[in-house]
Amino acid sequence: MGHRKLRRTGVVTIGSFLLLGLMGCLHGTNVNSATAPQPTQPPQQVAMQKPSAVDPKLVTANTKFGFKLFSEVLKQDDKKNVFVSPSSVAIALAMTYNGASGATQQQMAKTLELQGMSLSQLNRANADLKKMLESPDSGVQLTIANSLWARQGTPFKPAFIQRNRDFYGAQITELDFAAPESTATINNWVKEYTRGKISQIVDGLKPDDVMFLVNAIYFKGNWTKAFDPSETANKPFYLSNGRPKSHPTMAQTGSYKYYETNQFQAVSLPYGNERVSMYLFLPKKTSNLSRFTKTLTAENWQQWMGRFRTQPGSVQVPRFKLEYDVALKKALSTLGMSIAFDANKATFDELSSASTKIDQVKHKTFVEVNEEGTEAAAATSIGIVTTSMPTSQPFQMNVDRPFFCAIRDNKTGTVLFMGAIVDPK
Template identity: 30%
Template sequence: MRIFVFVFLSQALLCAVAFGHKSEEHHDKNADDHVKETSPLQKIVPGNIKFAYSFYTHLAGKYPKDNIFFSPLSVSLLFSMLSVGAKGQTQAQIYETLGFNMSSISEEDINKGFQQLHHFLNQPNSDLVLSSANALFIEQHTKLIEKFSEDLKTFFKSEVIPLDFQKEDEAKNQINSYVEKKTNGKIKDLLKNISPQALLVLVNTIHFKGTWVHAFDETRTHEEDFHVDENTIIKVPMMTIIEKFLLASIQQIGCILVDVPYKGNTSAILILPDEGKLQDVERALQNISLQTWAELMRPMQITLSIPKFSVSTTLDLKSELSQMGIKDVFSSKADLSGITGDPNLTVSEAIHKAVLGVDEKGAEAAGASAAVITKLLAPIKKVTMNRPFLVTLLHKPTYTVLFTGKVMKPESY
């Protein structure tokens, strides 16, 4: 059986903290021409959000004591690209796991939705660097089915780059150089080796660089305790700012949400579980709508303290997604005949790496019902992220979860 090597990458880094809840003052004028509710992009939003938190819940259950950070968007993009060449049960498993109900959305709408999303994410914006790139590295003598090649170019703006996989080191270096360039040097040497049996390598990158609307004052950053668990306390540089933020309290599951906006209509949604409520909050993520949270958040003057930190995660997607339902594509049962016409293709490797860093000024990065939520009734004067918390980078014009994760133990930055 020929090997279809699938490599996935995304990278992101949070930057300077911002004050500001008045979103009308910080619109991305290009991207904020609101997408019609009936557009393909709006049709894929629910599936993308569902997958983001289903995947998070899966990872949190397996790695309860570890930092988690990934780009659900990048995983969805890459496997949607792969699904263009998949057929039958192989394709059905991919779409179902990605959160798409094929009885209510068509393959064409999914492809067009990602096409529109790619356009929105790659809009020029002086306030924000946000870009997504796709590439297909192909064995130089292999011919793709024309429809597969054209659909990748049309819907995913994918480059097609021929390589000689018999020259293993040279091929590996070319792919790693592409990844390094697209992530502005933040991810190097992604591939440790590559098989000469490889036929294709599919790559996606997401690069995010943003600045807070108002930066933290570096002179207010001081070393403080971070309670990793009941028995572990570490020292972290804690940044502090007094400003007005959008804030919500979810009393039934026990957590506070704070919307810390970047310039350019993207926000970091910080979720601080009450003590002992981390797992309850993680389980509830699958059943609570981000739109509902957004609607019920209210501006409030608070003292916000968050660590200055970085986290990184490398995931074996072959292992993780097999457990979530994408099984056939990684086995001899795979039907990827829509790629080259060869029925004997399988995905041998799937890798995801993401990194995140937070500081005072800015930096860069290379993934229930309304009844559960209540308005915040009493003012909260201080919100301190001094125990494990969750973070989501949300692109508001398209309601896309760019990255999400959990900070269990902040690493130095």
Template identity: 30%
Template structure:
């Protein structure tokens, strides 16, 4: 098992979350970075040239990266189930009826990502229901749909689903939960349901923030909370969540008695990931010169959508969370351009001719003044 893939996943996730947070400063937000990592890794297997290099760089994977390493991440997630702890992930590849993806691409996703491969009609309600049915099944019904309406343009969808339900190792007593003030800003306070307990947890105090770790019953998983000091800007502390920084903080945290007040919360989000990925220099995959020929040697493809729906619910018993990430691909005309295309609107009288390319022989020529005559 290579640790490189875990660091890559964490570093990619940090960059993605940092960008997401910087652009959602005024609202709650939630993201499943590893779900995006799975989807973009599947897309990377079908890319080549600059497109592959851009995705590879954004994913923070090493030069000797092997797609099968993703199996280590899948094993870690799916192997975590235990007493009062459920964690599953599933990958799906949905192909439009009549679209023949390359056998090697489909085989890699089956082998390396354990992907469920199915053909559907994206242009029909039956196809939409089929995909949404898979989504609902893999998230225990917590996310009911990822497709809203039939779409004739979609030719392939790469989807990752994650579902988690876990109980705290030290549950909060519901009887101790009470309303209390939660300071949103200097000018705004709100009432929140504050859970309360006095217990030992791993804890570390730094110069201008504190961090505590709340374990689940399966002790290899926990929720960490970084709490900035009063008057600090939360966004200034995101760098502490990078792989190496967070590992050091966790290693240095010691078990301490804490008087904990912890707000119950539920956060939901639907996130368009393309702007974030573009800011991470993944660009060609979304353009008309995307190099995704390892997916199909018949249809020229580009990515039209990268969307995630996500929720996290925290209460006295523990945490329930789910995420769905989808990468949609559509065919495009292989007349590549980067700049605004030149307009050629045939809306006035014109000449025409029919010419043999190799010899120059003109078979027909003409003039059209009124095409309705």
């Protein structure tokens, strides 16, 4: 195998995208175009200055929701790579939550772990979080973009439109959904705000589609300490069935934030000025990724984050690049918001005077990890032993089997991306 001279791609990006299609049954509603949003109105911000803190209730809610969602997605795709952005999903659902009422609102609040937060608190906290996360330091690019695409002539509630514009910075566009170019218009917006990493989310517009709410997240981070390409070599990576495959593996030594239990090793690899990090969790050989993910809970995650300590060591990490997409209707229904998808029960009275329900929730991601930087994702499971093991000697961590990873903003505690990698492509 030996060493190979590897081309440095320079592309270290993660794009995460979620779309919600709201299917409307107009029931003869008198459509008043004056209440509909106007084409391509620029987003506005509630406050210009960057906040000093984010409501911890929102971060806690997003963390709990993120790990619940990840657990459900793993049940759908337990044999392949999974990479999601819980932050992207939470933001898009929060935008939609502004239009919910009654039992629909209550179920969404429970699913999103929003109990104890008023709608105004939620919106303000999301506005603050967006400002704090974007461009966190010189070595990291992080942008969050939202948009709302409305069928021309449908009677939407002005307050719903205004809140999404003011608090989420959403670009509001009224479209003729019957026009052939409308699908391309939405897809081009996604392509632009994910820097070309995700080029299509809408396959076509149906006659009963009335609105799409879209969130796009783009992340590019350079390692604080880049991996030397000359140290990258083809080494065995052992798949879930134990079969080895030869794969380019990066290596370096240094001082890292590290944590180890009798169940796993974990290391934090920072980007830029170390505000944002990738966390890699490698189950011990006596365990496996499936057992580990069963211990991934918000409570365990918070404990683990407080137990990393700086120490010398060496790490070997596989390069990987993958695209992932998943339909989230089943997962979200299982988590408790099935009414929102039910044409007979859904109530989005604050969104429109037309009868509407959520028709589809799509989520797509892209990630590439190389010598210059990395994007990866992590999921939380239930019940891992969190007692630290003695680590007086420099540690060695060889990520040569299925692992979990997450990208976290260390200042706010926000988990931007998480994933279970069973086969680095």
